[in-house]
Every structure is written in C-alpha cells, then in structure tokens.
Amino acid sequence: MVLNIVENFASLFEQHLAQLEMREGEVIDATVVAVDNKYVTVTAGLKSESSIALSEFKDELGNLEVKVGDVVKVAIEAIEDGYGETRLSRDKARRIAAWEELEGALERGDVLTGGVYGRVKGGLGVMYKNVRLFLPGSLIDVRTVRDFTPYETKPVEFKVIKVDRRRNNIVISRKAVLVERNGEDSKAIAEKMQEGNVVQGIVKNITDYGAFVDLGGIDGLLYITDLSWKRVKHPSEVLTVGQEIEAKVLKFDQEKHRVSLGLKQLSNDPWFGVAERFPVGTRLHGKISNLTDYGAFVELEPGIEGLVHVSEMDWTNKNVNPSKLVKLGDEVQIQILEIDPEKRRISLGMKQCQANPWVEFAEKNQKGDRVAGQIRSITDFGLFIGLAGGIDGLVHVSDISWTLSGDAAIRNYKKGQDIEAVILSVDIEKERIALGIKQLDNDPYANFLNLNDKGSIVKATVKEVSAEQATVELAAEIEATLPAREFSSERVDDLTKVVNVGDELEVMITNIDRKTRAITVSIRAKDSKDEAEAIKKVKQADKTAGTTNLGSLLQDKLSQG
Helix, strand or coil: CHHHHHHHHHHHHHHHHHHHHCCCCCEEEEEEEEECCCEEEEECCCCCCEEEEHHHHECCCCCECCCCCCEEEEEEEECCCCCCCCEEEHHHHHHHHHHHHHHHHHHHCCCEEEEEEEEECCEEEEEECCEEEEEEHHHCCCCCCCCCHHHCCCEEEEEEEEEECCCCEEEEECHHHHHHHHHHHHHHHHHHCCCCCEEEEEEEEECCCEEEEECCCCEEEEEHHHCCCCCCCCHHHCCCCCCEEEEEEEEEECCCCEEEEECHHHCCCCCCCHHHHCCCCCEEEEEEEEEECCEEEEEEECCEEEEEEHHHCCCCCCCCCHHHCCCCCCEEEEEEEEEECCCCEEEEECHHHCCCHHHHHHHHCCCCCEEEEEEEEEECCEEEEECHHHCEEEEEHHHCCCCCCCHHHHCCCCCCCEEEEEEEEEECCCCEEEEECHHHCCCHHHHHHHHCCCCCEEEEEEEEECCCEEEEEEECCEEEEEEHHHCCCCCCCCHHHCCCCCCEEEEEEEEEECCCCEEEEEHHHHHHHHHHHHHHHHHHHHHHHCCCCHHHHHHHHHHHC
C-alpha cells in the first residue's frame, strides 16, 4: 500500500516537473483524441485535454488534414487559462515552424516558393505557410518593375534576406534568385540569345511601347514597331499577357542582360520588291487604315501602307479635313504617285482616279469665251467665280472695271451674285483660270484715244476743282487733269477763283500715260496753238494781198477771236 502511494507520487512529481519545463510559445506533440463539427480535441500529456478550432486543421482547399490517433505539432498558448484548461494552437505551431524554416533558409541561402496575395506599400505581400513576407518592388526583378500586375496572385520563388522576430518582419528577394540563376546559366543564355536565333517565351507584361517576354531566366523586350509589318496602335492588338510566343533575337547585350526581340522578323518583309509589285502610275483599290489631319493612310496589302496627302484627295477641296471625304475602313481607288523603298514610303493619289475638271474646262472653253457663274468669295485682290466642275476662276481687281480700281471696283459686287466674265487664260498645271469682267465691253479709254490723240482740242466739263488743279470730264468715263499753271499764260495762284464746277472749257490734250490711263489737258497750250494758227493765216493772207498791213490783219483776227 505504501509502495503504491510512493510510486503514484513519483509519477505525479515527474509530470509536474515536465509541466514546469513547458513554456508558452513552445511547440509540442499532441495526439488527436476526437474530431467533431467545430473542434479537434488533442491531448499532450498535460493534466487536461485541449480543444482547437476545426479550421486550424484544414488545408487551403478546406479539406480536413487529421483524424483520431494522429500526432500533430501544436503550440502552447497558455498552460492555465483561468479555467484550469491548457490552450493549444495548431496555426501558431505552423507559424513558429515556418519562422524557424525561414531563419534556416536565410542562413543556408535556400530558394523557397510562396504565393503573392496582393500589393502592399512599396512592393508585394507574399504568403509562406501562413507567414506574411514582404517583397520590395526593387527586389522583384533584375530590371526596374513599375507595373506589379503580372505578379499578383501568382507563385514566386525567393530568397530570405532579413528576419526580425521582434518586429515581426521578414524581407525576401526574387531578384537574388534571378541573379544567382542568371549567373549559373549565363553561358547557356548567351548561346541561346545569339542574334538571329528564334526563342520561345511567355508574355508577362504589356505597355504602350511594347511587351516584356519571359524567356526563362531573362526577359526580352518586344517593341511595338517589331510586332507586325502592318501598323499597330497598341501591343494589346497583337499580344495578351500569358500568351506563349516565338520571337527572333534582334540584339543581346550580355553585360546589361537586355534582349531585343522581333515578331514580324519571323515572316518575310513585305516591302521587298514593292516597287516591282506597285509601279508608279498603277491604279488599284485599298482600304483606309488610318486618318490624320494631313491625309489618309491606305493599306495596299498586309504590311504595306501608302499616304494620300489631303492635297491629292480631291481636285477642288484642297484644305478640307480628310475625315470629311473618307472614313476608316472605306475602300477607295488610288494611283501610285511615288515609291521610296528605302524610307518605306508610298505616295498615293485619289483625285488622279477621277476626271480632272481643269482639263475638262480647258477642252470645252477657250480664251475669249464668255462664262457665267456665282461669286463664291470676295478678297482684296479680286473675285472668285464658281465655274462648271466645281472649280473657281479669279477676276483680278484690275480686270473688274476700265475706270475704277481697288475698293471702288469691288464694292459693287456681293457674294452669291450671278455674273458673266471673259476667259483671259487657263493654266492646267497651276490650276488657275483668269477671268475678266471689264473685257465684256470695249475699253472707253482706248476708244477715246483712237479719236483724240495728243494735241487734240476737245470739250471738257469741270467735275472737281481745287487751288492747284481741276478734274475735267472729256467724255463718258474719261477724265483728265487741268493744272492751274495750264489754265492761262498768266499766273493763276488759285484755280477756284477763275473756274467753277460745271464750267465748260475747250482744252488741248498735252500728255497721255497709257499705263496709268492718265490724261493731262491745257488751256494755255490750246491758246498758244490758236495764236500760232492765226499768225500763220495772216502770213498767208499777206502773201495773197501783197499790200495789206500785217499788224492790221493780226489785230483784226484777234478781235474776231
């Protein structure tokens, strides 16, 4: 009896000593004794069993990982929780084990794999066995990464570079794995990335200027200009993230680990032999592939585009926006105007496939013919007249009136007014037609001078008068200038004192400037001419009579005048 008591006491004493050695946070073995809908009950040789939430024993898919009789690792949260029970945790044991594993990985330089669960400030959050790790943005790749999207919710290999239990902080690096791997495989990568080689990869990121392709240990950049021989507005038109592709190595910088790739280089260059396929002057159909303010691009075949400049789109609409003449996707007929294979440029024309209205006008009309049209616009230098075929002719201000000039000639006309004009010239190459309105009638100036040349005595009516000169009308629409010095052989300081508007005078035409259409007249010259003729007549009469006194005859003649 005494012996049994002693043995029981010794056993209890050993259990007590074992319990004293256990501390909160320590990981111990426990045996599963029961499983129900909410809890898993375990015993760890302590004075009481412990119930742990069922969720702590499920995997990522929600499947239960234990059964009765299994031995599991658990962590002690509290030996006495105030109710005489010991609280244990499976999750905490996992985290402790994970921390120990991560510390060992830091010492050994092991490569581990975790899952990215989302973005955090400055980088990405990675989960490893229920432990949250921090992957800084600068350590995601060997190159700078600005867009974290391709890495989210994906597994990532890493090395542990810092463990701080006190701050509950673990920093990892994917870059370290890549650097180590690239160093080990640098020779193989260099051989694989020889210029001209065709490599396989997976599109990992797409930007406005191209796409990054994972080539297995190294990334390659595929610029938008190397995606296709035809025009590509955005790389997403050709590629998608995660797509497996083949590409050609265009350039490999081994020191900087940069690879330039090309997708279009896997097919023949469509510009090869383009001049033979599309000789200048050829007419064909193409589809509008792009519109700009200066013209429209037309696709002749896949990878081959030409530009129809706005000036080559229509014979008459020179400054119209191309979008008002054609739309994207329209099929149009064009003519090859010029090809520069080296610069990969083709100049096209649309209007050349239509009848030239300037040629048609020249074929139907000749210089001197009369045409009719509406005034389309009025400028300081003349009138633009709308003609058949949608073209314009210009009546220069100098060809509007025989007698008026400048604003005086233009002010009598209005936009939209129907008028008639005479064709003065047609220049097909410069697309210019010169018209004249005054040519519809004979030139009154020329007609007058045909009858009244320099030295002629004509009638004149005073229209305006000033101290220095008077403007006189010689005939309808024919005016002349009478200077004050030409009014009389005697000095006249102020012409307004001897001449009034409306006075009728007899004058001599003393000067004609046909270029400026200016006429100058003189009364003094006319009087001198009259005197000279009178003297001449007296002399003739003296010879006839023989006895007549010259002075008397001259006096009689002057008194008669």
